[in-house]
Amino acid sequence: MTLILYIQMMPTNIKENAPLVVAIHGYTSSAKTLMGYSGINQVADKEGFLVAYPQGTKDSRDNNFFNVGYEFHQNQSVDDVDFIESLADYLQEEHNLSTVNTFSTGMSNGGYMSYKLACDLSSKIAAVVSVTGSMTPETFDSCSPTHATSIAQIHGLQDSVVNYYGSLWSKPIEEVIDFWMSFNNCSETPETIEINGINGGGIHNIYSNCDNQTSVELFLMTNMGHDWPNFDNHDIQASTTVWDFLSKYN
Numbered sequence: 001m002t003l004i005l006y007i008q009m010m011p012t013n014i015k016e017n018a019p020l021v022v023a024i025h026g027y028t029s030s031a032k033t034l035m036g037y038s039g040i041n042q043v044a045d046k047e048g049f050l051v052a053y054p055q056g057t058k059d060s061r062d063n064n065f066f067n068v069g070y071e072f073h074q075n076q077s078v079d080d081v082d083f084i085e086s087l088a089d090y091l092q093e094e095h096n097l098s099t100v101n102t103f104s105t106g107m108s109n110g111g112y113m114s115y116k117l118a119c120d121l122s123s124k125i126a127a128v129v130s131v132t133g134s135m136t137p138e139t140f141d142s143c144s145p146t147h148a149t150s151i152a153q154i155h156g157l158q159d160s161v162v163n164y165y166g167s168l169w170s171k172p173i174e175e176v177i178d179f180w181m182s183f184n185n186c187s188e189t190p191e192t193i194e195i196n197g198i199n200g201g202g203i204h205n206i207y208s209n210c211d212n213q214t215s216v217e218l219f220l221m222t223n224m225g226h227d228w229p230n231f232d233n234h235d236i237q238a239s240t241t242v243w244d245f246l247s248k249y250n
Helices: 031-038 040-047 080-095 109-120 139-140 173-183 240-250
Strands: 006-009 020-024 051-054 102-107 127-131 150-156 191-195 202-205 214-220
Touching: 006 040, 006 102, 020 031, 020 080, 020 109, 020 240, 031 040, 031 109, 040 080, 040 240, 051 109, 051 191, 051 202, 051 214, 051 240, 080 109, 080 202, 102 240, 109 139, 109 150, 127 240, 139 173, 150 173, 173 202, 173 214, 191 214
Parallel strands: 020 051, 020 102, 102 127, 127 150, 150 214
Antiparallel strands: 006 051, 191 202, 202 214
């Protein structure tokens, strides 16, 4: 049996000091699955950043996961912050990547993990985008970044897995946005841009005037459920939206 720790995509036009994007799969999913549906490889090949897809560990239910403190993972001791830090260090040295332009994004459990990295590995993480994830109460209560950090959240009002209004293992998205808005010292009133389209559209809230030229952004889609959005099923393309946001801090 071959043990897969991560999959990497090396763009054809990569240059020295290129950024690194860590793309983290959801609960029960895999690095290969996220790479297959997300479209991030195509963006990386065009824009010249390296993308790494770490592979989660099997839990007691034989499901792949990243350890973010879910109530049903309280008996797990896997240190995924250390795993991803080691992976980033290795890739940066191996491929002469930038050591300051390190970003994280993820779907669902991968979004939770991205927030945990922003909290616990902020010395190395420049910005994150969570797609249908949130912060667990454990991550939320212990979060202590060392610097203002740009974050973006892509979420659907119809998400029944990671409910917009929160659950036992998930902080409400509004509280997550408020936390980062407050921590980054952003303006409390966002600029709101309507997202129009045939699938119900949504809104894009931008909290600006934050410390260190950071920002906090929310893409809230009216009819989206627990999905990685693209133009076929929703009115934004997650892969390009993720990089458009992260690249502002490159």
